[in-house]
Amino acid sequence: MRVVQLIDSLEAGGAERMAVSYANALANEIEFSALVVTRKEGNLKNQINDNVPYLFLNKKRTIDFNALFKLHSYVKKNKIEIIHAHGTSFFFAFLLKLICPSVKLIWHDHYGARVKQSTRDNLVLIMTSLSFSAIFVVNLEMKKWLESHLFAKKVVFVPNFVENITLISEKTLLKGQLGKRIVCVANLKKPKNHIALLNAFKELRLDQLGWSMHFIGKDFYNDYSNELKDYIKTTELNNSVYIYDAQNDIQYILSQATIGILASKDEGFPVALLEYGLAKLAVVSTNVGYCSTLITHNSSGLLFNPDNKEELKQSLTNLTNDQAIRIQMGLNLQQEVIKNYSKEKRIQLLLQEYKAIKA
Template sequence: MRIIQLIDSLEPGGAERMAVHYANALTKYVAFSGLVATRKEGSLCSQIDAKVSYLYLNKKKTIDFKALYALRNYVLQHNVTVVHAHGTSFFLGFLLKLTLPSLKLIWHDHYGTRVNESIWNNLILIFCSRFFSCVFVVNPHLEIWCNKNLLTKKIYFIPNFATFENDILKKTFLKGQDKKRIVCLANLKEPKNHLIILKVFAKMRLNELGWTVHLIGKDYHDSYSIILKNFIHKSKLEQFIFIYDSKNDIKHILSQATIGILASTAEGFPVTLLEYGLSQLPVISTNVGYCPLIIKDNFSGLLFNPLDSSDLHTQFQKMISGHSLRFSFALHLQELVIENYSKEKVVNILISHYKNVIN
């Protein structure tokens, strides 16, 4: 098999990280593994394995013939048989398929919010889906939506997996007291819902107990970011809530954390929870998307309604006051992640579906 992953950006995000993970992992299993970034490069470039063939298209507009021509030449040069398009890159994959009809085009949907959208917001996707060989989804809700709305017969659920690169330099050192750090690994944008974390932290006056919050993720310096920074300033919490922007040394960052949290109002299958688990962190998680299947409430972590601050307040109180509880949650989550979401297990599932598509 000769396969490329197609992704619009290499800025850190769930879909972007999985595209890199897949490209890296497949080098051991297939004849050719490539990764193509269409619109934007980013810090994930440094995590691409040397054995992966990499191409950046610098696509400028929705229909960019120069980018399409470059991609087509790349596919022909390397005898690519399968294009695995992640997220919004499906449209370029569709245009490529029109020029190379024998190519197998797979679309991978990571966008958990789609299940709440009208089909009118997805008309182009629905039309293009007639040309997909199959569709991969990251949770059962998306599987139901795709089966109902897309023109593709083969819809498969494939869980995400997490892995840490050991050769990444340890550059990020978290502020605050050791053993009292709360980390949120999520880009600063909707629907990540950071504000509820900050509001509950302030209301509970956790800073007076020595706790700190650390937001790790892309800062777009937009209205969402401004709201967070204004709240931190007005609450006089600059010495207790810290924004770090995108970072690559995630394993090192999480080794300094005490609690991991995710507060999104919508999710597909957050790689963040798997990374918390690999790092043996106790977790407080939103109850949306695939999250409740990873975080078993009161067993491998605590769940809360992301629209209910009192619910988060209760779970914070339980987590912070129970040291033995935190240890138990962390151990159970780590065991669950290793057993069910290992790289080897997921890649084997992936390859079996690739074979079905090719055959």
């Protein structure tokens, strides 16, 4: 089997990380597993395994014929059978399908907020969906929406996975007191709802109790980012809330943390929760997307409605006040992740779907 994972960029994000993870994991399972990036490289390039063929197309515009024919040549030369397109790369994959109709096209949707959108918001996606041999989704709510809105031959729920690997990088040192660090792994953009975390942290006066908050994720240096930084400055949280931008050594960062938190208003299936679990962190999580399926409230973490600040504050109070609960919840989540979201289980499911599509 010969497969290409297609993604628009390698900046740190859920879809991007999963594209790299799939390419790496499949390299030891199939004849040819490659990764092709259309538009922009980024931090995740360093996480591509040496045995994964890699191609960067340097696409400059929506319809870039140079990039398209470069991909077409690569597909022909390497006898690619399946293009597994992640996120926004679906349109470029559709263009390839027009000039290379023999290739099978799978689109993998990671965008949890799509279920709140209208048909008008997704006209291009709907029209191009006729070319998809299958659609993969990361939660069942998305599956239902796509089945009712797209011309889908097949929509398959494919949960994300995480791999427990030996630490390969130990660069980022977290500030603050050991045993009292709260970490949020999420790019600095509006749906991630960082401001709710800042409000809760400030209102609970956690800084006065020795706790610190650490934001790990791509800083786009825009109005959203400036709002967070202004809040930190005006509320005098500079010595307890820290922004680190995107980092490659997530496992090492989490090994220094005590609580993992996620406050998003929209999610598909956040890889961060799986990573928190592997690190045995106690977790406070939004209840949107797949989060409320992955996290069992009061057992493997605490769930809250992202629009209810009192629920968030109560969850943080419960965990920061009780070390025994933190330890037990961290262990429970780790066991859940290892049992149900391992690389081995998910890759076998993926291979089954690939074979069915080829048949």
